[in-house]
Amino acid sequence: MIAKIDDDFDLEKIAKSGQCFRWHPVADRSFRIIHGARCVYVEQLDSGCFRFECDEETFNEVWQGYFDLDENYSAIRARVDAESDPFLWRASENEKGIRILCQDPWETLISFIISQNRNIPAICRSIEMLAEIAGEKVEDRRGRMYYCFPSAEAVASLSQDELLQCKLGYRWKYVKAAAEAVLKGLVDLEVLKSADSEEAIAALTQLSGVGPKVASCVALFGLHQLDMFPVDTWIRKVLSNEYPHGYPFEKYSPYNGVFQQYMFAYYRNRLPESM
DNA sequence: CGCCAGGGACAAC
DNA sequence: GTTGTCCATGGC
Numbered sequence: 001m002i003a004k005i006d007d008d009f010d011l012e013k014i015a016k017s018g019q020c021f022r023w024h025p026v027a028d029r030s031f032r033i034i035h036g037a038r039c040v041y042v043e044q045l046d047s048g049c050f051r052f053e054c055d056e057e058t059f060n061e062v063w064q065g066y067f068d069l070d071e072n073y074s075a076i077r078a079r080v081d082a083e084s085d086p087f088l089w090r091a092s093e094n095e096k097g098i099r100i101l102c103q104d105p106w107e108t109l110i111s112f113i114i115s116q117n118r119n120i121p122a123i124c125r126s127i128e129m130l131a132e133i134a135g136e137k138v139e140d141r142r143g144r145m146y147y148c149f150p151s152a153e154a155v156a157s158l159s160q161d162e163l164l165q166c167k168l169g170y171r172w173k174y175v176k177a178a179a180e181a182v183l184k185g186l187v188d189l190e191v192l193k194s195a196d197s198e199e200a201i202a203a204l205t206q207l208s209g210v211g212p213k214v215a216s217c218v219a220l221f222g223l224h225q226l227d228m229f230p231v232d233t234w235i236r237k238v239l240s241n242e243y244p245h246g247y248p249f250e251k252y253s254p255y256n257g258v259f260q261q262y263m264f265a266y267y268r269n270r271l272p273e274s275m
Numbered sequence: 276c277g278c279c280a281g282g283g284a285c286a287a288c
Numbered sequence: 289g290t291t292g293t294c295c296a297t298g299g300c
Contacts, residue, residue, distance in 0.1 A: 116282040120280085209284085212282090214281090
């Protein structure tokens with residue numbers, strides 16, 4: 001089906017934003033997107049139109065929520081004043097089109113445990129290998145096979161050797177333990193969706209291998225808590241270089257996570273030496 | 276070869 | 289509380 005989206009929405013920018021690891025380019029402005037057990041092909045057409053290769057019911061039930069299409073990102077961007085915060089204004093203007101996806105919390109948890117201390121291509125490869133070794137194999141609408149993101153049960157049942165085959169390195173223990181914790185109900189990710197931010201972070205950081213940064217990524221991308229502000233190596237540079245006297249978190253609450261995404265993308269896409 | 280990547284656990288101050 | 293070291297792997 002074709003949908004017209006009257007808001008910031010740029011597939012390429014989201015694909016490169018580092019929040020999702022299973023968006024595969026298939027053609028110009030066109031992606032095959034795997035989300036949990038589902039897969040969809042999306043093509044960006046002209047003048048705000050998008051082709052979603054699914055029926056209208058699936059679009060309404062699954063993808064509208066996944067792409068956060070009920071949120072108005074241009075209205076969020078309008079909260080930035082070009083004169084009082086020129087850096088954030090520039091970042092938002094350059095990176096508009098990024099949206100915060102509503103990803104599956106379990107998939108997000110494992111993905112960001114895997115992400116620690118690695119670059120994005122390596123993260124994508126490990127997740128793909130994990131899906132291949134433990135995920136269900138399904139045929140998509142174009143007759144191509146893909147692997148669903150594996151369940152907690154499937155991941156928990158993997159051996160050390162199988163996890164190491166996914167190039168997880170020392171993180172294999174974290175992945176295994178997190179799967180067991182979720183399986184036992186020690187951490188209930190669905191409940192955390194409606195928890196306040198401190199509670200969510202506290203619960204997530206109880207897991208070994210989940211510190212403040214990974215926990216805030218899970219809360220932002222998996223629990224859709226838009227005020228979360230993950231601080232990684234790039235954001236650390238932004239804060240020290242652009243906001244040496246402090247960043248005004250109160251001013252941009254409850255959307256700190258959205259602006260974090262703009263700044264992250266803006267800084268990472270630009271050569272550091274020019275700044 | 277060395278350095279860094281969407282960090283975190285753990286020990287030592 | 290803050291700081292240093294190590295962790296496994298790939299890209300460059």
